Amino acid sequence: EKNTLKIVNISGGxxxxxxxxxxxxxxKTLKDAPxxxxxxxxLCAYALHMAYEEMKKICLL
Known part of the structure; x- marks a missing residue:
């Protein structure tokens, strides 16, 4: 969710x-999520991790 940075969906094979x-x-928020x-x-968890890290960069966390 853009305003709160809360994770609302996971897509992962x-x-x-x-x-x-x-x-x-x-x-959880991007800041609080593991x-x-x-x-x-x-490999799916690795791909989710790559997306998680990219979102943290985009959101400047």
């Missing part, structure tokens, strides 16, 4: 850890 990663991230690579262990 069919890897088995994506539901857990999504549960841990959705509803890094997907800290809590996930698949």
């Amino acid at each position: 069919g890897c088995p850890d994506v539901p857990y990663v999504a549960e841990e991230l959705i509803g 890094s997907p690579k800290e809590i996930g262990h698949t």
Whole structure:
């Protein structure tokens, strides 16, 4: 969500850890959310981490 920087959606393929990663991230702000690579262990979690880092750069966090 642009105004609050709250994570409202996760899209990440069919890897088995994506539901857990999504549960841990959705509803938290970019500043407060854990890094997907800290809590996930698949290529999908790595891709989510890349997107997470890019959003932090864009939002200047």
